[in-house]
Amino acid sequence: MKKSVIVVIIIVYIASIFFVGFFGIAVRFVGVTTYVTGVQCINESRNDQTGKPLIKVKNDEENNITHIQILDFMEIYKHEGQSLKIDWRVYPDYATEKGVNFEYNKESSLAEMFYVDEENGIGIVQGTVHFTEKAIPTDGTTKISLPEITLKAADGLGAFTRVKISYQIILEEGEI
């Protein structure tokens, strides 16, 4: 084993001792389920590489919905893999089952414009909205409001949040 690997292991080990000592570990009981009590979308507004506002995020806590506005959809479409990450957290962090299910109207004509992948990571979980070729209408429509997506905790206790994505298509000369 490389020396550096051993050093890293030792550091992690020592850090974990301090971490547990300081924060403690959540008490759990045999056979006792800790349910998800809240789901929160944690996307944030951001700019594109030139510093121009690209994503505007508005959290409406009262109505438990997050609006994600893509101000220049072509930037996402051309330079960010035709996709948008949705990030969320579930509470509490030590919930027994942290999974989240997506619900939206898959029968909607707008549902042809996108699909959603769910990716479970460590700590924070993400979903990716992939935009299809139909995401850019050919009839000159420049603003699209996609169907509302509900992120519902899979453990059945009912915690959820909602996400609404809308975007603006700013076509350059020569683009369809």
Added chain:
Amino acid sequence: MKKFKIFPLIISASFILGACVPTEPIGSSSGDLSSSEEIEYRELASFDLPRTIIAFNSAVDKREDSALINTGHEFSQNRFFITDNSSYKVGDDNPFVFLPNISAYVGDGLDEVTLKNYHSIAKVDIKESGNTWRELTGNERDTYVALDTTNSTFDFTEEAIGKNFKLRVLPDKEFYIIPSTVKELSFEVSVIDGYNVQTVAQLSMMDNFSPLWDEYKIAKGLSTDEKPKGIILHDDLKITPQDLPAGFFYTGTDIDKIFSQSEINAYQGPDGKNGRDALIGSLKDFVTIYTHDTLEDETFTFEGNFFSIDGKDIPLVRKFSGTDLNEVDGTRDSHASLFGLPGDGRGIMHEDTEVPIPAQPQTIQGEVVMRNFKAIGNGGRDNQGVGAGGVIFIKSGAKAGLWENIISINVFTAFVLRTWIGIDEAEEAGASLPVDHVNNFINYCKAFDSYSSMLYLYGSGNNFISNSVFKRAGGSLVICDEVFSVSNYVEGETVKRLSNLTTTNFEYASLVTGEEPWFKSHNASAQVAMFKAMGDLFVNPLTAGVNPTQKNIVQTVGTDQLINIVALLIRGDDVFTNNASELDSKISINEPAAPIDASYLMATPYGGIINSQEQFMTYQASTGPIAFFNGINDLNFLTSTGLEGVLATLQNPSPSPDNMAYINEFFAAETMNVYLKPAAGMKNVGIVLGFN
């Protein structure tokens, strides 16, 4: 761009966001069309199915197949079972709101506002033979349904009951610029007799029993005279204390009247909330929140449309009936329930609620059907005893009940099925009423996490569980409690009310240590420890060839030794210690060939081995005779007495071939039945334990 003036739309002050999801029922003041506020919108942004309908469609799509039961499949707490009853139900008693999720742009950017009503073009088709649809028009449409194209409601008539309709809506282009992406929305519904519930306030219409609801109903503009025969859910509902009559909870005045100041100050709740503040607002024991008393020959129907009722914010019971406020070692069991379908009202309400209890039993009551919904309780399995104050999900005394495709999570007990009524009256009339005249059917149900049991049968006759999954009870998964009471009409006669249970395609798992609060408060931990001690008999050490798959009633998880207590057959609520002269009920867990049958035990001479009864085996243990058999067929491989005898047989270095075959047949079973007869005059108990 041309501007259209849209008059009915109300937006909240949070205009900056531009998206307001309606949180109040349609017709509330904030969504009233009579508002003078006028907003100009340029164009619609989106037009989608109502959020609730999307949730319904998702629930239908994600249902699970009951064929996966007992195959190792991990069943979701969020998914219902596939049944042939999944159409969307709508009631005829009041308008059904079908308001699409519709938004309009505000300004020139992407900001949107959600509309609480809109101008629509609405159409209704009727389903005809051959599964064809025909649009209704003119008087014919009026026969079945009245439309409100602005509030987007469909008010079906009695003539529509039993028929299927397709609702079709589209924004009226006379009023809006409509994006090319907006298409007509359609949705199929089946009309039944009942009241449409879209808000938690409307759920109070289910209660036809407690006068405590009257003031609340009047305040919410609901009728106190209307008695719906059915309730149909159209949204997930969350119940808070503000949604319930004040009379259900203890006030400061109540507390001062009942307890001394020292008692109040000394009160320590299991959840860490102590003293007076914890007691004020706590739920009174024996309260039933929503009660529907069915009349004779009436069937009450509760259709959930796969929505949920969330009761986790309902305050806990803290003063348990029959116990002192600060008694921690006594039986601490909540008797409060979320839904009550009483026979005659006894046991449903308590004098603390100031609701009169009927003096005499009424006639045999009607039937109940509840299906397709999820209930989330305020209790559940925990290790501190908080769940002792949780609500029972359903308490029924109806003469017949069908509980279908229901999910129960985190309640004190999921189902308490009982009978009180009819028998006395029949006796008075000289009739010979069978003791098992009540039938309950639990089909395609799931229950997860309860403080005590999942199913408590209290003299409820014949009960059946099929195609269902019960997991993680804090006590025995099922309790079959026989009710023997003195006849009101025939001196010296005892009325027996059996609690028979038969299950098929039933998945059960309730691994407990025996130290859970429910066992402790029922003084049953020692007995569980005794059963767990039997685990050594199966594995330690075994003769080669005996129990080759190492089956056991004990499972070791980490440092915990767990046991799966599937069912208890008892009389009385002290579980293991009451007196009882006789038990007659039968429990068959997925193995109808040989149910646990207490009559075998009753026929057995006390204290002896019963070779004459080959239905089971019995041993003389230090605590008294214990008999058990495997639940599949008749076995009698033991020839000596006592637990020591069991051990001797299992460890016999050279059991006869016959004995070996019997022993391994024993271990092929799914469950093991134990008959416990501790001592003369003590309680007889039947126990079904699950093998690993």
